[in-house]
Amino acid sequence: DAGITQSPRHKVTETGTPVTLRCHQTENHRYMYWYRQDPGHGLRLIHYSYGVKDTDKGEVSDGYSVSRSKTEDFLLTLESATSSQTSVYFCAIRPLDYNEQFFGPGTRLTVL
Amino acid sequence: DAKTTQPPSMDCAEGRAANLPCNHSTISGNEYVYWYRQIHSQGPQYIIHGLKNNETNEMASLIITEDRKSSTLILPHATLRDTAVYYCIVSQTGANNLFFGTGTRLTVIP
Numbered sequence: 001d002a003g004i005t006q007s008p009r010h011k012v013t014e015t016g017t018p019v020t021l022r023c024h025q026t027e028n029h030r031y032m033y034w035y036r037q038d039p040g041h042g043l044r045l046i047h048y049s050y051g052v053k054d055t056d057k058g059e060v061s062d063g064y065s066v067s068r069s070k071t072e073d074f075l076l077t078l079e080s081a082t083s084s085q086t087s088v089y090f091c092a093i094r095p096l097d098y099n100e101q102f103f104g105p106g107t108r109l110t111v112l
Numbered sequence: 113d114a115k116t117t118q119p120p121s122m123d124c125a126e127g128r129a130a131n132l133p134c135n136h137s138t139i140s141g142n143e144y145v146y147w148y149r150q151i152h153s154q155g156p157q158y159i160i161h162g163l164k165n166n167e168t169n170e171m172a173s174l175i176i177t178e179d180r181k182s183s184t185l186i187l188p189h190a191t192l193r194d195t196a197v198y199y200c201i202v203s204q205t206g207a208n209n210l211f212f213g214t215g216t217r218l219t220v221i222p
Contacts (some may be wrong), residue, residue: 004155018202029207042212043156048210058209090155099144099205103155 023091134200
């Protein structure tokens, strides 16, 4: 494993509540990513970070915000969760001089 | 937009070679071909990538046609643990958005 943990691994919450997912790496890699995976869609990029306090949007960023105050942590926040955000969320990391991304174990989020 | 086309599913007998095809007819000259796989309920796992030459590592071989419009991932001796969804992705070096598509579900049969 590439030294990536995600927490929580499972969460059930109600519509309208805020939710924060955490991705933690021990590799000191510059790039970090948040994807969501839904049936029939594969993985889709939500946001990514290219350094501390440096983030950018992916293809499905609406309804999500991110923060990276330390190299090792990348947080994904759903300010007001909706049922359409029920999904499996994966974090990934990438070293600066590599093309490959290395993925965490995922967080299964259910919004009721 | 889908840049790659893969069959939705394939079966392979345990111990035999699994050959997974991928079409990428619109690939650009500076785009690489990457393969990842995702075993049930786990995060995707990088397998191999290449630009135009064939590549081999401890997991698999990647054969890219001379015109680069298609490629084949070869698992030389498939095991039950190779049962997974395999994704073929074309991307520029250092690109941040990998388009995974829906991949090929490979089932290795005992």
